[in-house]
Amino acid sequence: MRYLCFFVWGFWASLVQGETVYVYPGNLPISGVDGRETVEGIIPSLISAAFDRVGIKSQFQVLPFKRALAEATLGRGLVAGIISTPERRKSLQFSAPIFYSYIGLITRQKDKFQKDALVKLHGKAVGTKLGFRFPEPLEGKVRKGLVDLVYGSHEVNLERLLKKRISAIALNLETAKLLKLDHPKAFKKLNIISFQDMRVDFYLAGKKGKYDVLIEEFNRGFQQVPLEQRTLIIDRVFRKLGRTTAAHK
Known part of the structure; x- marks a missing residue:
């Protein structure tokens, strides 16, 4: 063997x-x-x-x-x-x-981001982990500097999001759902947006x-x-x- x-x-x-x-x-x-x-x-x-x-x-x-x-x-x-x-x-x-996975965004409920989130996030800070690759068209927006990336662990970015230091967290959908299971109290104020057309x-x-x-x-x-x-x-x-x-x- x-x-x-x-x-x-x-x-x-x-x-x-x-x-x-x-x-x-x-x-x-x-x-x-x-x-x-x-x-x-x-x-x-x-x-x-x-x-x-x-x-x-x-x-x-x-x-x-x-x-x-x-x-x-x-x-x-x-x-x-x-x-x-x-x-x-x-x-x-x-x-x-x-x-395979889909791209997910974690956002604050009060910001009311849904499928138009990619438009609303222009020029805003988005938390993610170093090495995370975005599919098109989001990758194109990142390359053009239309989205300001802030790197850190998911837990650190979750804290940043709750404190309004960033506007969203970009990650794989499975990881987003796992975070929700780990932090149910925090997610009472948050939404998970799934982009089914952004498969990785x-x-x-x-x-x-x-x-x-x-x-x-x-x-x-x-x-x-x-x-x-x-x-x-x-x-x-x-x-x-x-x-x-x-x-x-």
Whole structure:
């Protein structure tokens, strides 16, 4: 059985053969660490299930995103939970999509932002985590400086939002719903806006010419994981986090 090791930070992971496993907090529920000896999260769990189907043993180790991406670009491993961009596709071979999410905005109820939020947010401060990638058309607004990004953890940005230091928090919808479960009192004053036309796909990727075969094996294994099992994996992640309802529905 082949032995593979992932590096994980937030949504990110790098897979290298024969490395020791280190686990640190990540960005739940999509990926992260459960605080014991295993990496916890939807993407790592789905990756493990896919590799199990083709007889590949997976093991995870935490790295910051930029380093994990650099390791993959240099051909030293795979990076998981990554978003595909034209620039990255020049050097990386991408798998089939592992998981998808929609963009969510957390706003104050009194501001009455709804589907016109992207227009109303022009020139305003929006909290997000470093490394978060926006789909179009929001990414275009960010590049043009039409939205002022303020970086920090989701908890820090939640405090900023409640204190009116920012106008909204941009994040994945699953994470927004998880925050609501964690902070029910705060969310009595907040709204979650879902943009169903802003889907983000997450992939497994490795250096072109080196990991092409392994990516193909992963795709083959992922196709063999039944939809019912994928749903159970997602639900299990939430149950391990002490939640009873999966957000990805």
